[in-house]
Amino acid sequence: MKWQVREVLKSDSFGRVERLGDEEGNSLIRRVACGARLPMSGLVARYLMGRERRALAALDGVAGVPGLVQTAGALQAESSNGTAPRQSEVLVREWIGGKALHHARELPVDFFDHLDGLVSELHRRGVCHNDLHKEMNVMVGEDGFPWVIDFQLASLHSHRGRTFEQRARDDLRHVQKHRRRYTRDGRGPASAGVRHGRGHGLRRGGVALVWRKTGKPLYNFVTRKLLRTSDGEERRPSTGPWPRWTEAVGERSRSC
Numbered sequence: 001m002k003w004q005v006r007e008v009l010k011s012d013s014f015g016r017v018e019r020l021g022d023e024e025g026n027s028l029i030r031r032v033a034c035g036a037r038l039p040m041s042g043l044v045a046r047y048l049m050g051r052e053r054r055a056l057a058a059l060d061g062v063a064g065v066p067g068l069v070q071t072a073g074a075l076q077a078e079s080s081n082g083t084a085p086r087q088s089e090v091l092v093r094e095w096i097g098g099k100a101l102h103h104a105r106e107l108p109v110d111f112f113d114h115l116d117g118l119v120s121e122l123h124r125r126g127v128c129h130n131d132l133h134k135e136m137n138v139m140v141g142e143d144g145f146p147w148v149i150d151f152q153l154a155s156l157h158s159h160r161g162r163t164f165e166q167r168a169r170d171d172l173r174h175v176q177k178h179r180r181r182y183t184r185d186g187r188g189p190a191s192a193g194v195r196h197g198r199g200h201g202l203r204r205g206g207v208a209l210v211w212r213k214t215g216k217p218l219y220n221f222v223t224r225k226l227l228r229t230s231d232g233e234e235r236r237p238s239t240g241p242w243p244r245w246t247e248a249v250g251e252r253s254r255s256c
């Protein structure tokens with residue numbers, strides 16, 4: 001089967017994200033962590049891609065996380081510049097037909113319940129996402145179920161110590177913040193809104209506070225000012241338009 005690059009979805013100082021397609025209309029997503037002209041950007045890009053690979057491997061089979069794909073034709077397909085990327089710089093994963101959360105026009109009323117469940121499943125597998133405040137990293141599948149992408153900042157935890165607990169709580173807090181933003185002030189039905197007593201309040205954990213004061217400004221400086229990455233924190237404007245709420249999608253069938 002011949003795979004070709006159909007579009008470049010994103011390009012920044014870490015490299016690019018491409019959508020590949022074959023003759024039968026199937027798609028895959030390929031990250032090319034080649035860096036850019038900035039010294040060390042390739043090294044940083046490959047390090048982040050390695051984190052993503054480990055997280056996706058640990059989450060293999062979770063419905064709502066695109067699986068790693070080893071199809072040689074996709075790994076080796078030529079990029080639009082006519083050359084095949086180095087194999088140490090590529091990661092191919094399943095494609096999700098759907099939209100990023102901030103572009104979704106419709107949301108099932110149980111969307112955020114499913115997203116909560118999905119993020120809890122990540123944690124059961126010992127993975128914290130650590131970048132869920134970005135609406136771009138949450139996708140709404142064509143069937144209305146949530147997907148989580150972009151595991152470059154994810155961490156794997158073999159034991160549930162304090163760091164794990166705080167990061168897991170922060171992941172859930174970010175979901176709760178999205179839920180609140182999408183449902184408050186009449187933007188969504190009460191049934192889709194924040195549940196009380198669900199066990200994860202909005203309080204920021206200690207590690208998150210330290211990260212916000214020190215790590216995050218440094219990370220933002222490196223990624224935005226030095227590497228000039230473009231995604232920032234793209235999100236739905238407060239003025240809307242907000243999604244139309246549709247019927248609950250109910251139980252999600254488990255993949256493999």
Ligand SMILES: Nc1ncnc2c1ncn2[C@@H]1O[C@H](COP(=O)(O)OP(=O)(O)O)[C@@H](O)[C@H]1O
Binds near residue numbers: 093149
């Ligand atoms: N599996 C996927 N299916 C469909 N679109 C995807 C998929 N993975 C990424 N994308 C699209 O590509 C964009 C960039 O991918 P992402 O993994 O978030 O890269 P980055 O780490 O550079 O932000 C996403 O915002 C999304 O629009």
Ligand SMILES: [Mg+2]
Binds near residue numbers: 136137150231
């Ligand atoms: Mg992203």
